[in-house]
Amino acid sequence: MASDVDTAPLVGRADQLTMLRSALLGELGPGQTAAVFVSGESGVGKSRLLHEAGARLRDAGAVVLTGSCLDIGDASPLHPVLQALRRFDADLTAAQARTSSAVRGLLGMFAEEPATPDGGTLLERVSRGLSLIAEGRPLVLVLDDLQWVDRSTRQLLLYLLAGLGDLQLSVLAAVRAESLQGAHPLRRVLTELRRLRSVRVLDLAPLDRADTDRLAAAIVGAPLTPEAAEQVWQRSGGNPFVVEELARDLRDGRDGLSDTLREIFLTRVDALPQHAHAVVHAVAAGVEPVEHWLLAEVLALPEQELIEAARAAVAHRLIVSADDGYRLRHRLVAEVLEDELLPAERSALHRRYAEALTRAPAELHQARLAHHWRLAGEPGRALPAAMAAAREAERLHGFAEAHRHWSVALRLASTPAGPPTGPVPGDVDRAALLEHAAETAHQCGEHARALSLLAELAGAEETEPSCAVRIRRARYLAAAGRSAPAEAEYQRVLAAPDCTARERATAAAHLAELLLHLGRYADAGRRAREALELAAKVDGSTTEVVLASSALGFSEAFLEDPDAGLAVVRRALEIAERAGRPEDVACAYLHLAELLTGPLNILEEGVVVARRGAERVAELGLGRTYETRLLAIATNGLFRVGQWAEAEKVVAAALRHRPSGADAVELLLARCRLSVGYGDIEASDRDLEAVATMLAGGGAPRHVLPMLILRAGLAMWQGRHDVARQAVQRGLTESRSDDVVLLATLAWHGLRAEAEALASRTVPVDETALRRLRDAVDRVATKSGTAARPVRYVADGFLALCTAELSRLDGRGDPDAWARSALEWDRRNHPYPAAYSRLRQAEALLARRSRNATAAKLLRRAYEMAQGLGAVPLTSEIRTLAGRARVDLEERAQPAGRSATRGQPASDELALLTAREREVLAAVAEGLTNKEIGQRLFISERTIGVHVSHIFDKLQVRTRVQASAILLRTRGE
Incomplete structure (x- = not known):
């Protein structure tokens, strides 16, 4: 070999x-x-x-x-x-x-x-x-x-x-x-x-998993899909020769097992002694690991003969032995041996396994029992075991496994009874099986499968779908990213005269959550209050209370009182944790993390909450759905504070779950945001195309608008300003969200695209498009004026960018407007727009042929920030401007050995602090408490405490007075 x-x-x-x-x-x-x-x-x-x-x-x-x-x-x-x-x-x-x-x-x-x-x-x-x-x-x-x-x-x-x-x-x-x-x-x-x-x-x-993937990818000529890579690993066990054969089959499009591999493994099995040959066949038919006692029951060999036979199979490297039992060294052996037994022989072997498991005094492993009875041709005995296995998996929050078992149970319930098999139990409710299978499909992220099973259930009833079925359908549609039909289903339930009080409360609570995701915060708040009123009249309505409270708190925090709204969402999480229902806990974490990283702009705490929530919901079996969404939120928060490398790790870890529907959209948008920032055009295009395909049937503004914003940003780096304009104008047409921050981001990208077009002279400025953009900026200013203070705080940053871009379009390029924008984003600790603003400020100064030294300083600072992020396109644009202005971007600060001028210390003791930590230190020097600093900077008191601790560690001080003294000394005060 x-x-x-x-x-x-x-x-x-x-x-x-x-x-x-x-x-x-x-x-x-x-x-x-x-x-x-x-x-x-x-x-x-x-x-x-x-x-x-x-x-x-x-x-x-x-x-x-x-x-x-x-x-x-x-x-x-x-x-x-x-x-x-x-x-x-x-x-x-x-x-x-x-x-x-x-x-x-x-x-x-x-x-x-x-x-x-x-x-x-x-x-x-x-x-x-x-x-x-x-x-x-x-x-x-x-x-x-x-x-x-x-x-x-x-x-x-x-x-x-x-x-x-x-x-x-x-x-x-x-x-x-x-x-x-x-x-x-x-x-x-x-x-x-x-x-x-x-x-x-x-x-x-043998090779480990990583090297197996590398070898297979080298032979195929491209990275394998996750499914193909997993199959190669499971079948080969890391054996390089087997990996190569399987990879060549993949590359050449051959199905099945190659004759070369089949003959090689058959030769090795045939070389075994008789009893060892039987051991390998039995382990291949079993569910690994096959315990020694179970193998003894199945083969009925004397103990010593069984031990010698197992020893020979291990020595010939066909099986491996561990404390928990025997396994095939390569799962490929099972495929090779599958056709070597007659159907009657295979059925008899599985029957012996099932009978041995049934006789076992220990607790039955229902999944294995169902597997063996099914392959023994006994659906009547396999069905109850499959159902028991599904319920056990649900109890342990193993929803993917539970869905597999319910699906098996459905197939078994459809198997015709007849000799020699026993009859299928007549008291099995097929509708109940469909309900369980659909719900577990939804919980493990198989949203299309959930909708298909639900359609089968509704068709089986041969009547108008009940309110309960409509609610399920709406939930599955929302999870699949099909918001419009989901909303319509909830509205039908609330309008139906035959719905119970619980069903109305459930529909109202889920509708409030959906409206929240659509960015319609006022509507979400109204529906949430209605849901809470309905839930108060129904016993055991914890889920409805959690969903409605989360939506209400988010709505209040965005539109009215951020502190009160945040408190409501935190209480919803406490209620969910006490009740322990996985989806309630996940939903509460999701809203809390979104609120902190979004409207409230408490990014550091929001990222922590998102990552902690992701760990928690993973424990609850919702890794493919809610964990991926929470990690997408963490990725976006890390991107905004400039921790792009860490964000890249988080999104890569989340993608290993292979999410679908709205979960996949959230994650792909988060990854695309990084790719656009890095300047990876191919990866950005690939993710945007995938998102567009998934949203083809209609998507929520929270997905469509970010997709269009990213499309515009990517097009601008490519010099395709007309494409950027089209994306933004489409976004203005489709924007039906209360999220003024999202609208402000869209308006900035539109104005930037028009300014870039004017500067490059590639396409003329579109006056109609420009008028719509000015109207959008006015809308943002008006709406943010009545929004909660943290929302105004973030919107003001984008309005500063819009004002500065308009100065470019007016032909005057106001450096003061860009200076104000840079200051706004420094205060928010968002390095990317701050670096961009400094670039434009330097550009405006150089265009006026004034303060070249200031422009050079701005370019060096922008260059340092862009390089630290890894923002290749922005770095390249800074280099281009610096080259035209003959600015040395690598010039360092004045050497410490030379005397410094008054007010310019030779050594900056604050160099180790981040921009946010400098901001906190300045507030500390004013004598403000942590609570007062948090109110000024819109950061939680707990996060301010973390920043103060970091400042003390970096400056090697123990008191606020000592830290303040260093700040004043560096200022020359």
Whole structure:
């Protein structure tokens, strides 16, 4: 099972190659010997490792002789050594005639002497011959497939490793571990050699998951999809040869198992003793791990015979044994063996498993029992076990597993009964199975599947869908990102005369949550109050209270009183945690994190809450849905405060869940925001296209507007100002949200696109578009004036950007407007718009041919901020302007050794502080308390305490007075 060394890349063996070079050359001197025997299962990469090691040893100056043993026993004595000498001679050039003569002399000697090299004369002549070949250089004998070594070569190796005068000799050999069974003669040789300090045995392990993915991707020519990568890993177990075969099948579009792999594994299984053969078949049919007691029940072998059979299967590297039972080393073995048993044999084997599990005195593993009864052809016995397994998975919040079990139960309930199977229980309610399967599909993120099952349920009733079904449908539609039909369904429930009080409360609460996600905060608040009034009349309405309270608190915080609204959302989380229902807890965390990182602009605490909430909901089994949304919120918060590298890690971790529907949209938008900032055009385009496809059936403004904003931002970096204009104008048309911050962001991008078009002279300014943008800015100013203070605070930052962009369009480029914008964003600790504002301020100053020194300082500061973020397009634009203005961006501050002017200290003691920490320190120096600072900066008192602690640590002070003194000293006050 050696890989094709010409085409398959060597992956994951760097450490082993380093060890081999050190062990075989290292500190060896004349007359010293060393040997490394590489052991491992077939296909693990021994031959490839020997090939690569031989090449590297040759490059290091060693003489390398390479040969392979044959599977013909003693019929061809000394074959690998003779082969090695012939190969070496064939590679010699005419200039190496002396070495070639020595090689041919040694070959002639072997032809003349007896086959068994046990005489002293032969030993001396071999020594002299090899010495002549080596010519004072280290000599390495590389032998592959040593498990087939003949007796003569074994004896010669022992002689050589015993010492050959002044010859520095090393042996590198590979041996298949599964072949060294029983009384194999090489076992005794290796046992003896292991006692020598100069001999090592390297057990070559399969590749780990990361290296398996790398190898497969290298062969396919592109990264594998997560599903394909997982399948290759599970089937191969990291065996490089198997990975290569599977990857080539993927690359070439071949389905099924290749004949090469099938025959190789069948040969290995057929070589097993009879009982070991039965063990492998039984483990392949079982649910891993297969416990020893269960295997004994299934095979009915005496204990000692079973142990010996299992030992043989382990020794042949087909199964592995652990404390919890037996597993196949490669799941591929199960595929290979599937067709080797007759259908009756397979059914009987699964029946024995099911009967053994049923007889077990311990608690039954219902999932395994359902699996074996189903494959034994007993749907009537499998169904109750599948249902029990589904309920157990739900209890443990394993919703994906629960959905699989409910789906199995549905199939079993549809299986026709008849001999020899028992009847399917008649009291199973198919509608109940559909309900469970749909709900667990929704909870594990399979929203399309949930809607399909619900449609089947509604069709089965042959009547108008009930209010309960409509509520379910609305929930699933909302999760799938189809907001408009979801809202319509909730409205139908509230208008239906036959709905119960609980159903009305549920519909109103969910509708309030949906309206909140749509950005219609006033409507959400009204619906939330209605839901709370309805819930007060219904016992056990915790879910409705949590949803409505979260929506109401968010609405109040945005439109009226931020402190009161935040308190309401925090109480909703407390209620949800006490009740313990997973979706209630997740929903409360989601709203709290969104409120903190959004309208309230308490970013540091919001990111902490989002990440803590993500961990909590993952524990509750909602990793694919709510965890991904919470991590998307954390990503956006980290992006805004300039921690892009950390944001990248968070979004990458969330994407491993492979979310769908609205969850996927949130995450893709978060990742695209990073890609646009980094200037990764290809990745940005890919994510935007994916989002557009998912929103093709209609999306909420909270998704559509960010998508259009990102499209505009990307188009501007590409110089496609007309595309940016189209995206923004479409956003103005579709904006039906109360979120003035989102509208302000859209307006800024539109004005920037028009200003860029004017500056580049690529397309003329569109006066109609410009008029709409001015109207949008006026709307933002009017609406934010009546919004809560934190919302006004963030909107004011974007309004400052809009005002400054309008000065570019008016042809005057007001540097003071840009200075005010930079200051606004410094106060908010948002480095990206602050750096952009400084770039434009410098540009305006240079256009007026005034204060060039100030412009240079601004460019250096903007450049430092953009580089720190990794914002490649922004950095490039700063460099371009600096180049035209002949500004050295790398110029450093005045050296400490030179005297500083008054008011300009040579060393800035505050250099270690972030912009936000400097802002907090300035407030501390004014004598404000943490609560007062939090009110000024719209940050929670708890977060201010964290900042103060960081300031103390960085400045190495213990009191607020000491920290304030440093600030005043650096100001020269």
